[in-house]
Amino acid sequence: MDQPFLITCLDCAYQTLYIPTQTICPKCGGTWREARYDLSILAGKMLAKISGRDFGLWRYQELLPLRSDVTIPILGEGGTPLLHAANLGMMLGNPNIFIKDERRGPTHSFKDRQAAVNIAVLKSAGVSEMVLASTGNVAIAFSAYAARAGIKLWAFLTSLVPPEKMREVTLYGTQVIKVTASYDQAKQIAAEFARQRGLFFETGARNIASVEAMKTIAYEIAEQLGNIEAGFGFTSGGQYANQSDSLGNHLRWRAPDWYIQAVSGGLGPLGVQKGFRELKDIGLIQRLPAMANIQTEGCAPMVQAFHEKLETVRPVLSPRTHISTLSTGNPGRTYSLLYQRMQAEGGGIFESVSDEEAIRAMHILAKMEGISVEPATGVAFAGLIKLIRNGVIMPDEVVVVNCSGHTMPVELTALGETWIGNVIEPDETPEEGLLAALSRLSVARYPRILIVDDTPDARRLVRRILQSQGAYTIYEAEDGRAGLELATRQLPDLIILDLMMPEIDGFGVLDQLKEKPETASIPVIVVTAKELTGAEKKRLEGRIQGLMQKGEFLNNELLDEVRTLVK
Numbered sequence: 001m002d003q004p005f006l007i008t009c010l011d012c013a014y015q016t017l018y019i020p021t022q023t024i025c026p027k028c029g030g031t032w033r034e035a036r037y038d039l040s041i042l043a044g045k046m047l048a049k050i051s052g053r054d055f056g057l058w059r060y061q062e063l064l065p066l067r068s069d070v071t072i073p074i075l076g077e078g079g080t081p082l083l084h085a086a087n088l089g090m091m092l093g094n095p096n097i098f099i100k101d102e103r104r105g106p107t108h109s110f111k112d113r114q115a116a117v118n119i120a121v122l123k124s125a126g127v128s129e130m131v132l133a134s135t136g137n138v139a140i141a142f143s144a145y146a147a148r149a150g151i152k153l154w155a156f157l158t159s160l161v162p163p164e165k166m167r168e169v170t171l172y173g174t175q176v177i178k179v180t181a182s183y184d185q186a187k188q189i190a191a192e193f194a195r196q197r198g199l200f201f202e203t204g205a206r207n208i209a210s211v212e213a214m215k216t217i218a219y220e221i222a223e224q225l226g227n228i229e230a231g232f233g234f235t236s237g238g239q240y241a242n243q244s245d246s247l248g249n250h251l252r253w254r255a256p257d258w259y260i261q262a263v264s265g266g267l268g269p270l271g272v273q274k275g276f277r278e279l280k281d282i283g284l285i286q287r288l289p290a291m292a293n294i295q296t297e298g299c300a301p302m303v304q305a306f307h308e309k310l311e312t313v314r315p316v317l318s319p320r321t322h323i324s325t326l327s328t329g330n331p332g333r334t335y336s337l338l339y340q341r342m343q344a345e346g347g348g349i350f351e352s353v354s355d356e357e358a359i360r361a362m363h364i365l366a367k368m369e370g371i372s373v374e375p376a377t378g379v380a381f382a383g384l385i386k387l388i389r390n391g392v393i394m395p396d397e398v399v400v401v402n403c404s405g406h407t408m409p410v411e412l413t414a415l416g417e418t419w420i421g422n423v424i425e426p427d428e429t430p431e432e433g434l435l436a437a438l439s440r441l442s443v444a445r446y447p448r449i450l451i452v453d454d455t456p457d458a459r460r461l462v463r464r465i466l467q468s469q470g471a472y473t474i475y476e477a478e479d480g481r482a483g484l485e486l487a488t489r490q491l492p493d494l495i496i497l498d499l500m501m502p503e504i505d506g507f508g509v510l511d512q513l514k515e516k517p518e519t520a521s522i523p524v525i526v527v528t529a530k531e532l533t534g535a536e537k538k539r540l541e542g543r544i545q546g547l548m549q550k551g552e553f554l555n556n557e558l559l560d561e562v563r564t565l566v567k
């Protein structure tokens, strides 16, 4: 850790260093904490370097919770365009509407930011397996990043998540648990599953990395608006260009008057508001934008609480909306924090629109601006239309709408039905029944595979190949001795064995396995980097079930072998 930033508990104000896997306050056990930076030092550092950096999320790395050993960027996250919506503006009588096109992230929603920062810090912390619950897009984004980082992901999705999204998640090799329950219930079940197994669980607004990731939307918007103002004026449109003056200094930053987003759990606006607050503390912008948080009528606990001037929400137990992305019935303390912070500075509103209005807005946006969005994003645009019509947003105000996500492209036919294999549907009855069903999905039921290889990267690759295509319990041994010990202790269903290892090599391991009656019949696949001599081949003959050359086998070849050997 090389940066002067600390995590502050929102309940007892106790401060700690940032440890990605530590999710509670060590003093009071509170789960609501916030990253605080020494802006006088870190902002200066960032601004000194910023004009030389690509326009993207890592541009602001001094103000992100990163450790020095994090490798970035991962998939090209952030740096999305800010588009001027001239036609929509003409229609609505507001020439200053801008669209932050978050569809352009690697998996087509703004959840890519959350996944990128989380996976970067978790990988550097040595996490190899994690759990989340999602209404779809979080699972898709984390799946892509987890695949690249070789992290095994368990995603709990409600059965309302559209099949196209579920398919996308499984394509990346994530293990999906399909839960016939509300999203809030799915979250609880996933949290319990993670707790029982001691796995990292993504908690959204309570997770430092997630909030910090979202704030980069605010930073980017302020830079882009500043440049548009400096270079083009607000009404002429055009895309952001990374401008700097003759000395290479970045020109200026500017906050919009409004930030509009479709809201479910509220992580986005919470992070974005924090981002603008930090920019103001640094002195880069004059004031915070008003936040317009738009929910769908069938699931609008925040809007309800706001209208009643309440600081806490009453949960919506059975959301009635077709827009599953926005089905958080209980946003809990995220709402309270957002409400309090909006009251304290910047202001804003919570408003709802109907599913029908959202679908209509989708059509308008596609036909007027050439931008195709998913229904959840339609909610934000329906909110924009409503707030301008109602005179809440004034004609001359500068508005930025978070264009949060794209409708999934239709690769359905190309993928066929193979994705079904990665979805587990526990036969379930509500509540305790479901948890009970999940515990039957216990580790013990999975085929157990032992990987014996002295190269960590090789073990990681084989583990990744196996875990991306099915449920296996995997043991790893870093040399022959440890391999023999594990084989005797665990009696795995299959051993994947490297040949060249120090001390006891693969041949030696094989000899000893065959000597003991309990391990003699365990099937063995040899994976080797070595071109075998005739004599060596003879030594293996009849004693192994498969032989593969490292660097020459494809995922499915290894998997086919594995599948024929373990049932």
Ligand SMILES: *Cc1c(COP(=O)(O)O)cnc(C)c1O
Residues within 6 Å of the ligand: 109, 110, 111, 137, 138, 262, 263, 264, 265, 266, 267, 268, 269, 325, 326, 374, 376, 377, 404, 405, 406
């Ligand atoms: C997650 C999501 C939202 C809601 O965002 P929150 O900040 O979590 O409330 C809106 N639109 C899309 C496309 C999303 O994926």
Ligand SMILES: [Zn+2]
Residues within 6 Å of the ligand: 009, 010, 011, 012, 013, 014, 025, 026, 027, 028, 029, 030
């Ligand atoms: Zn505390």
